Each structure stands twice: as structure tokens, then as C-alpha cells.
Amino acid sequence: MSLEVPTLASLQAEGKKAEVVFWVGCAGSFDDRAKKITKAFVKILNHTHTPFAVLGSEESCSGDPAKRAGNEFLFQMQALQNITTLDAYGVSKIVTTCPHCFNTLKNEYPELGGHYEVVHHTQFLKSLIEKGTLKVAGGTYKGKRITYHDPCYLGRANRVFEAPRDLIKKLDAELVEMKSCKAKGSCCGAGGAQMFKEAEPGTKEVNIARTEEAMETQAEIIAAACPFCTTMMTDGVKNKGQEEKIKIMDVAELIANANDL
Amino acid sequence: MGYLPNFIFLILLAIGIGFFIRNMGRLKRSILIGKPAGRVDNKKARWQRMIRLALGQSKMGVKPLAGSLHLIVYLGFILINIELIEIVLDGLLGTHRVFAPFLGRFYDFLIGSFELLAFLVLGAVLFFWARRNLLKIKRFWKPEMKGWPKKDADYILYFEVVLMLLFLCMNATDALLQQREIPHYIQAGSFPISHYLTPFFAQLPTSSLLFLERIFWWAHIGGILLFLNYLYYSKHLHILLAFPNTFYSNLAPLGKFNVDSTIKNEVTQILFPERSQTPNEAVIEKFGASDVFDLKWTQLMNAYSCTECGRCTEVCPANKTGKKLSPRKIMMDTRDRLEEVSRNRIVNKGVYQDDQKQLLNDYISPEELWACTSCNACVEACPIAIDPMSIIMDMRQYLVMEQSAAPQELNAMMSNIENNGAPWPFNNQDRLQWVNDN
Ligand code: SF4
Ligand code: SF4
Numbered sequence: 001m002s003l004e005v006p007t008l009a010s011l012q013a014e015g016k017k018a019e020v021v022f023w024v025g026c027a028g029s030f031d032d033r034a035k036k037i038t039k040a041f042v043k044i045l046n047h048t049h050t051p052f053a054v055l056g057s058e059e060s061c062s063g064d065p066a067k068r069a070g071n072e073f074l075f076q077m078q079a080l081q082n083i084t085t086l087d088a089y090g091v092s093k094i095v096t097t098c099p100h101c102f103n104t105l106k107n108e109y110p111e112l113g114g115h116y117e118v119v120h121h122t123q124f125l126k127s128l129i130e131k132g133t134l135k136v137a138g139g140t141y142k143g144k145r146i147t148y149h150d151p152c153y154l155g156r157a158n159r160v161f162e163a164p165r166d167l168i169k170k171l172d173a174e175l176v177e178m179k180s181c182k183a184k185g186s187c188c189g190a191g192g193a194q195m196f197k198e199a200e201p202g203t204k205e206v207n208i209a210r211t212e213e214a215m216e217t218q219a220e221i222i223a224a225a226c227p228f229c230t231t232m233m234t235d236g237v238k239n240k241g242q243e244e245k246i247k248i249m250d251v252a253e254l255i256a257n258a259n260d261l
Numbered sequence: 262m263g264y265l266p267n268f269i270f271l272i273l274l275a276i277g278i279g280f281f282i283r284n285m286g287r288l289k290r291s292i293l294i295g296k297p298a299g300r301v302d303n304k305k306a307r308w309q310r311m312i313r314l315a316l317g318q319s320k321m322g323v324k325p326l327a328g329s330l331h332l333i334v335y336l337g338f339i340l341i342n343i344e345l346i347e348i349v350l351d352g353l354l355g356t357h358r359v360f361a362p363f364l365g366r367f368y369d370f371l372i373g374s375f376e377l378l379a380f381l382v383l384g385a386v387l388f389f390w391a392r393r394n395l396l397k398i399k400r401f402w403k404p405e406m407k408g409w410p411k412k413d414a415d416y417i418l419y420f421e422v423v424l425m426l427l428f429l430c431m432n433a434t435d436a437l438l439q440q441r442e443i444p445h446y447i448q449a450g451s452f453p454i455s456h457y458l459t460p461f462f463a464q465l466p467t468s469s470l471l472f473l474e475r476i477f478w479w480a481h482i483g484g485i486l487l488f489l490n491y492l493y494y495s496k497h498l499h500i501l502l503a504f505p506n507t508f509y510s511n512l513a514p515l516g517k518f519n520v521d522s523t524i525k526n527e528v529t530q531i532l533f534p535e536r537s538q539t540p541n542e543a544v545i546e547k548f549g550a551s552d553v554f555d556l557k558w559t560q561l562m563n564a565y566s567c568t569e570c571g572r573c574t575e576v577c578p579a580n581k582t583g584k585k586l587s588p589r590k591i592m593m594d595t596r597d598r599l600e601e602v603s604r605n606r607i608v609n610k611g612v613y614q615d616d617q618k619q620l621l622n623d624y625i626s627p628e629e630l631w632a633c634t635s636c637n638a639c640v641e642a643c644p645i646a647i648d649p650m651s652i653i654m655d656m657r658q659y660l661v662m663e664q665s666a667a668p669q670e671l672n673a674m675m676s677n678i679e680n681n682g683a684p685w686p687f688n689n690q691d692r693l694q695w696v697n698d699n
Binding site: 003007024026027028029030031038039054055056057059060061063065066067068069070072073074076077078080081084089103104106107108111112117152153156157158159182183184186187189190191192193194195196197198199200201202203204205206210211220 | 289318328350367514515516517518520521522524525527529531532533549576578579581582583585628631632633634635636637638641642654657658659660661662665668670671672674675678679682683684685687689690691692693694695696698
């Protein structure tokens with residue numbers, strides 16, 4: 001099935017507007033693992049006939065990694081350019097699969113003049129279900145043991161704990177919580193620009209520590225809602241030699257798979 | 262003796278309170294070394310947070326046992342100090358149990374309850390001591406807890422034990438004197454706990470009892486005044502600062518970092534010269550923080566408020582995996598450096614003389630700063646809403662923007678963003694490639 005992914009530029013050429021802009025993010029655009037999440041989400045958008053658009057080559061890094069690395073200047077360069085682009089199209093609502101983009105667009109762009117309604121894709125999917133546009137049946141995941149890893153920038157930082165969990169519950173799966181979850185959930189180790197550098201000397205990698213916590217739940221699937229967490233946990237599970245037994249899936253992938261999309 | 266005791270008491274009280282006021286003045290001047298922080302908006306939410314976190318100790322419940330024992334010590338501290346009003350009045354007026362005639366049976370109830378509380382406090386303090394020294398709970402034995410911080414924690418506990426014992430012994434001897442119907446010792450109070458102590462004193466002649474009772478009484482109030490003045494030098498300052506600290510804490514979502522508006526003007530001018538009506542006058546002196554002067558006053562107050570409990574460090578993913586970073590150490594270092602700067606200013610008549618030191622490198626190393634994942638676990642864990650992460654991020658900003666001293670890989674990441682709008686070296690024109698990938 002080929003994906004329908006209109007850009008804002010193409011819609012504008014046809015004199016149309018999109019209800020919501022899907023902010024794909026750098027990981028979602030370029031990282032091989034994250035691209036699968038992007039596609040899964042788009043499949044659901046297409047399946048539910050949601051009128052959306054992407055920015056395509058007009059999208060640029062939100063600036064989050066630069067800001068967390070301490071480069072406020074570069075962050076604001078990125079943010080102000082993105083705001084100019086978004087405003088030129090009159091964008092009012094944004095959905096994104098990346099909690100880091102979500103956080104910075106939602107919380108930090110307003111002070112730079114960018115005011116949008118920003119939602120995370122788990123919240124968006126939940127609203128599709130509530131509206132009745134999206135139906136979810138357990139299918140392949142019925143009764144499966146799934147644990148959910150809270151991304152720091154979605155959970156603790158923005159208090160979105162329930163939307164992803166509600167989606168998992170819709171799969172008729174058995175949701176098991178890790179020892180530390182929700183507001184107390186441990187980090188996967190990618191945030192604060194750590195994704196892009198070697199860790200400081202220590203006794204263990206952060207992602208291994210978190211993977212071990214996830215494995216304690218005996219779950220077959222570790223669900224995540226962030227492309228960086230997904231990468232970190234996938235590496236962690238590989239490091240443990242468990243990649244055959246434990247799958248790391250974004251919540252959007254779970255929903256898309258359950259619907260055979 | 263006449264009025265001599267009253268006079269001595271007055272002097273003691275004046276010295277104790279005077280010293281305390283002097284120290285609070287110093288504390289205030291120290292904190293105000295920091296930059297303005299705003300945070301005066303939304304008063305209602307601020308009051309609510311203060312009542313919830315500081316007064317209600319809502320985050321202490323995360324560890325139920327320690328939380329409830331802490332609550333006992335806290336309640337004990339507050340309630341038993343009601344008794345202090347009477348003690349001070351007695352001391353000044355030369356009376357004894359001056360409230361008793363007015364309160365009647367209720368007075369007995371009060372004294373009885375204070376005794377019960379004192380007993381509970383003793384138990385709790387004993388538990389805290391054992392937990393620190395016998396059970397050796399990990400968070401109390403991290404490197405930053407060596408030396409003074411460890412001693413400080415123990416001293417506080419000893420202080421509390423001694424004060425509670427003095428209070429109970431004072432009552433025990435008083436009760437005996439009441440039994441012997443010694444004039445001045447009016448029949449008042451009930452002594453559910455100290456009455457177990459009376460056998461130790463029961464054989465003593467009245468003169469010794471009178472002497473002991475006075476010793477306990479004076480030592481008790483003297484100890485309290487001493488403890489009051491110990492606060493400034495101790496992590497125990499949190500009993501006062503927890504209140505303003507929670508009031509002025511960050512109300513925004515934890516993921517929202519400070520957006521520097523002075524930089525905004527500059528960036529706007531570079532990107533859109535046509536937009537800025539006024540030329541950019543505000544010259545930015547310094548980006549980020551390398552010393553306490555560059556931090557906000559709320560961050561400095563955070564440092565003084567920290568109780569060194571280590572709840573932050575305990576949940577820090579970097580610390581848990583053996584990295585050097587400990588958010589508690591960030592707070593302790595900030596306080597130590599701030600104290601150093603304050604002393605410097607006092608010695609030099611209020612003007613800081615450069616001592617060739619700063620918070621960065623002399624206290625906090627870049628290795629610690631770069632280990633942070635900005636996960637906010639420390640902020641979430643802190644019972645009194647301290648934000649160690651904001652200091653880490655401000656210092657990173659200094660490293661990157663003033664010294665271009667980011668780790669090599671991060672420089673690469675940032676130049677990628679600058680050149681092709683993504684942290685990796687991909688061509689931005691390929692942003693939609695994923696649509697056609699298989
Ligand atoms: S924000 Fe930084 S210092 Fe705080 S817990 Fe997370 S990694 Fe540790
Ligand atoms: S910052 Fe908060 S949690 Fe950390 S040691 Fe200090 S008081 Fe405890």
C-alpha cells in the first residue's frame with residue numbers, strides 16, 4: 001500500500017489547507033528504525049482519512065538537541081526559522097511522534113512567538129479512537145505481556161502518562177508496569193543530547209540499566225513512544241542477546257499492526 | 262538573687278536571637294547575589310504548592326516509613342516549640358509555668374501531648390541515626406557525603422536527642438518538686454513519659470532537685486537557641502527555606518527550559534534584519550553560568566535549602582550507572598562556592614575580590630555536567646522542589662557558548678544542525694525519502 005503524504009506546499013498549490021501538520025522530526029525522517037514508526041503512524045492517518053500534511057524539506061531540526069547541549073543560540077536560530085515557516089502556512093495544530101519535538105514546540109516555541117496546539121501522536125491516536133474514526137482490535141497482541149517505557153519528555157516533563165497506556169489497553173494486552181514508571185520512570189539515556197555522544201566513564205550504560213528494568217517484568221514487548229527511546233531500548237535488548245524474544249515497538253506500530261495496516 | 266536570672270535570660274535571648282538575625286541577613290545577601298528570577302506570577306498556585314510540599318510534605322510520602330517518621334520529627338519540632346513561648350515568658354518574668362493557671366486542664370493535656378511527641382521524636386531520631394550509621398543506606402554514603410556533611414547530619418540528630426531528653430528530664434524533676442509541694446512549683450501538667458524518669462531522681466534531696474531542674478531548664482532553652490543558630494551552618498536550614506523555596510519553584514512543565522530573550526533579539530536580527538525596529542542595544546555580557554554570580558537567586562536559594570537527602574542522586578540515571586554526576590553534589594557545590602563568595606565579600610567590606618576560583622572546574626567538572634540526560638528525575642524526586650538540572654544546563658550553556666568546549670561529537674551534531682537542519686549529516690532535501698523506502 002503506498003502512503004499518502006501531502007506536503008503543505010503541495011496543498012497550498014491546490015488551494016487546500018491541512019487540519020493538522022505532522023511534524024516528523026529528524027529521527028523520524030532519517031533514522032532507519034524511527035522511519036518505521038513514522039510510516040506506521042502515517043498508515044493510521046491514511047486509514048482514518050485524516051487530512052494532514054508534512055513540511056517535507058521545509059522542516060528543519062526543532063533545535064532541541066542543540067538547546068539541551070547548551071547552544072541556546074543555535075536552538076533559537078532553528079526555532080525562529082521553523083516558526084517563520086509554520087506561520088507562513090498558517091499552521092495551528094501540530095502532531096508529532098517525537099516527545100523532544102513535542103516538548104520544545106509546545107513549551108519553548110511560544111516564547112519565541114510560535115503558538116500552536118501541539119499534541120503527541122499517542123494523544124492524537126487516542127482522540128481518533130474517542131471520535132470513533134479509529135477502531136482497535138487486539139488481534140495479534142491479545143493477551144500479550146507488554147510493558148510501557150515512559151519517555152522523559154513525554155511523561156515526567158509533560159505529564160502525558162495515560163494516553164499511551166490507554167492505547168495499549170485497547171489492544172486487549174496485559175500491560176505490566178516496571179518498578180519505576182510514570183513520574184518516576186527511569187531515563188533510557190538518550191536525552192539531553194546524550195544520543196549524539198559517548199557516555200562519560202561509569203559502570204554501566206544507562207540504556208542497559210533501563211532495559212534490565214524492563215526485562216524484570218517478563219514482558220514480550222517493550223512499548224515506547226519516542227524514536228530515541230526505541231533505539232536505546234533496542235540496543236539494550238540486543239546487548240542482552242534477547243532480540244529474538246523481546247520486541248521494542250512504538251505504540252503507533254502496535255496499533256498499526258493490530259489493524260493489519 | 263533578685264532579678265539576676267531574668268537579666269541573664271534576657272541577655273541570652275538577645276544574643277541568641279541577635280545572632281540568628283545577623284545570620285539571616287547574611288543568608289539573604291548571599292542569595293541575592295543571584296540574578297532576578299521572576300516567579301512572582303500565579304500567587305495562588307504558588308501558595309498551594311508551598312502548602313502541599315513544604316507544610317504538607319506531600320513528596321515525603323514516597324518513602325512511607327521515612328516519610329512518616331520525618332513527619333513526627335517535624336510535628337514534634339513545631340508543637341513542642343509552642344511550649345517555647347511559655348519558657349521564654351517564664352524566663353523573662355521569673356514565673357513558672359505561667360500558662361498553667363489560665364489553661365487549667367487543657368494545660369495538662371498540652372504538656373502530656375508534648376511529652377508523647379517528644380518520645381516519638383526520640384524514637385524517630387534513633388531510627389534515622391541507625392539508618393545512616395548502621396544500615397548504611399547507599400544514598401547517605403556517596404562521595405559527596407564525606408566529612409562535614411556526614412557529621413552535620415549526625416550532629417542534628419544528636420542535638421534533637423539531647424533537646425528532647427532535656428525537656429523530659431526537666432519535666433521529671435519538676436513533677437517531683439510538685440509532689441513535694443515546693444512553693445513556686447505549682448501543680449500543673451501531666452507527665453505520661455517523664456514519669457518513667459522520676460525514679461532516677463526520686464532519692465535526691467530537694468536542694469539537688471531544685472538545682473537539677475534549673476540546669477535542665479536552662480540547658481533546654483540554651484540548646485534551642487544554639488540549635489537555632491546552628492541552622493545557618495547546616496543542611497538543617499531546610500526547615501526554614503523549604504517554604505520560600507517551594508513558593509518560588511518552577512510552575513511550568515518540567516520540560517520547558519528557560520528561553521533567553523536577549524539572545525532572541527540577536528538571533529532575530531541575524532535572521533530577519535528587516536524585522537527588528539530597534540537596533541539591538543542590550544549587549545549580552547555572558548552566556549550561561551560559570552560561577553554563582555551567573556545563577557538566578559532561586560537557584561542559589563535552592564542550594565541553601567538542600568537537605569542533602571540524596572533522593573535526587575538516588576534516581577539519577579547517570580549516577581545509578583556509575584557516572585561522576587550527582588545532582589545532590591551540584592547543589593552542595595553551589596552552596597559551598599556561594600558561602601566562599603559570601604565570606605570573601607564580608608572580609609572585603611562587601612565587595613567581592615576575585616579569588617581566582619569559580620563554580621566551574623574548581624567545584625563542578627565538565628565531566629559531571631556532560632553526563633546529565635536532562636531527564637528531570639532529580640527535580641521530580643526532590644521533596645522541596647529543588648532543580649539541580651537547571652544549574653547543570655546553565656553551566657553547559659557557558660561551556661558551549663563562551664568556551665566552545667562541548668565534547669567533540671556534540672560539536673559535530675551541532676554543525677550538522679547548522680548546515681543541514683538535522684543532527685546527522687543527511688541532506689535536508691531527503692527529508693521525505695522515507696515515504697518511498699521499503
Ligand atoms: S536531569 Fe540530569 S542530574 Fe537530574 S536525574 Fe536526570 S541525569 Fe541526573
Ligand atoms: S536536591 Fe532535593 S532531593 Fe537532592 S539532596 Fe537536596 S533536598 Fe534532597
